[in-house]
Structures are given as C-alpha cells and as structure tokens.
Amino acid sequence: MTAQIIDGKAFAGKLRDKIGRVAAEFESEAGRKAGLAVVLVGSDAASEVYVRAKGRATVAANMASFQHRLPADIAQADLLALLERLNGDPAVDGILVQLPLPGELDEQAIIAAISPDKDVDGFHVTNAGRLAVGQEGFVPCTPLGCMMMLTDRMGDLSGKSAVVVGRSNIVGKPMAQLLLDANATVTIAHSRTKDLADVVRGADIVVAAVGRPEMIRGDWIKPGATIIDVGINRLPPENGAEKGRLVGDVAFAEAAEHAAAITPVPGGVGPMTIAVLLRNTLVAAYRNEGLTLPENAL
C-alpha cells in the first residue's frame, strides 16, 4: 500500500479563506474587526518567525493584529499589567503569549493571567478543564487542527483505535480528549511505555507528538492506518549543507508503505496551527460581541 498524503497546507489554505470570509461578515455585523493580540518577550529567532507569520495571517484573514514586543528582562509584574490591559480591551478578542518565555518569567502564572474567554491558545487551566468535562471553551490549536484533518479524511471515528504518542499539555493530552469525545478508543503512550511498537501496531489512528526524529518506524504501522505527525525535528546537516533536513516523529517513507494516509513534514500539521488560531480568534470575537456564528461556518 502507498499512503495518500494529507496536504495540510492546502487544507489550512481553504480554512483560512473561509475564516477570511466569515471575518468580513463579522466586521460588517459588529462594526469592528476581530482582533488578535500576540505578545513576544525577548528575541528568540524561531519565535520571531512564528509571531511575524501569525501577524501576517491575521491581517490576511480580515482581522486586526496587535503585536507587543517586550524586552527579555521585562519584570513579571509589567507583563501581567499588559495582559490585564488586553483582557479589558474590547478591540482584542484573542490573546497569545508566545512560548517559551525567557529568563525567570513564571509561564504558568502568565498563562493564568489571560482571561479564559480570550485564551485562544487554549492553554489556561479553565479551558483545559472545560475540554476535560465537555464544556465549550478553547481547544489548543495543534490538536484541534489534527482532529479537523482526521475527521475530514476518516469521517466518523467512533470505535476506532487511536494511539497518541506524547503526553504534553499542549498536544498529547488535549488530542486524547478530542479523540475520546469522538468516541475513539484512546491510548496515550509516552517515553516510559513498554513495547511501544506493539501498542502502535494496534492503532487505526496514530498521532505522533514526542519530538524524537523518525522514532516511529514503518513496521510499527497497522496496514491501512491514518497517521498524523506533529513532530518537527531538524536533523544535523549532511554533505556540507548549511541546515539539516526537517523530519517528523514518524519515518515517513517507511510508514507511507503501510498507512492509508499520512501527513508530511513539513506541510502537514504545521500550517493548520495558525489557521486554527485564527478560527479560535473569530469564535472568541462572536462570543465577545454576543453574536451568533453562522451554523457550520468554520
């Protein structure tokens, strides 16, 4: 079997177009644009790239982008004061503090200071709790994007056996919750799991989010499984190249011989994350204005 490639870039592009159209409708109804505030502390090169990309995507989707760049040595109290101001700003529907934070800043306290109703990253404990008990809230962007691609590809996931490899708060745990809500039978595997290959061999759905390059091998894959690879790892440079290749947590070429469908790296899950961030911001905007999002709009 040779797997179909799940084109995350194309999928995300369609979602972003749809968001742009609904955001224009929101603007005409509300008399203002939906707004996303992104806070970047310090000058981490990768974070700079992500934040710029988020700003561009926000504007391209007919929303307002507010970027706050702060020095790496900012006092915790000053950052908390900015978040307090953004929480109270009616032009701001979503707030995202780019992680990781530099220095001594207390990440948990900073996430906790974002209003749960503007927490479009879905990282606040209130939103984690809402997801756990099945209440409406914000779901972290990467797992929600994975779920959209899975249901688009497979339809009903009821009774499917799903293995999530990785147990982070940002991807693994919320991914497992979403699969469970969709009536899949879910296993969360991690670095201490015994016989991981055998656990993965039982899965109709594999979501890999461990951050280890090409750890999941082709002969671990059940024939006909669907594979979502969240990992983005850069290998050491070869043959005098300046940069190494980007690979996922799954050995792509091997796995593609067994799977029915698989996301590539790059071009799979990655592009979905920003698209879902825009989606969450627009959902926040409708809620904040007390307006009803058109049925099945997003």
Ligand code: GUN
């Ligand atoms: N750093 C890397 N990815 C993310 C993300 O999705 N949200 C935030 N806030 N920081 C990140």
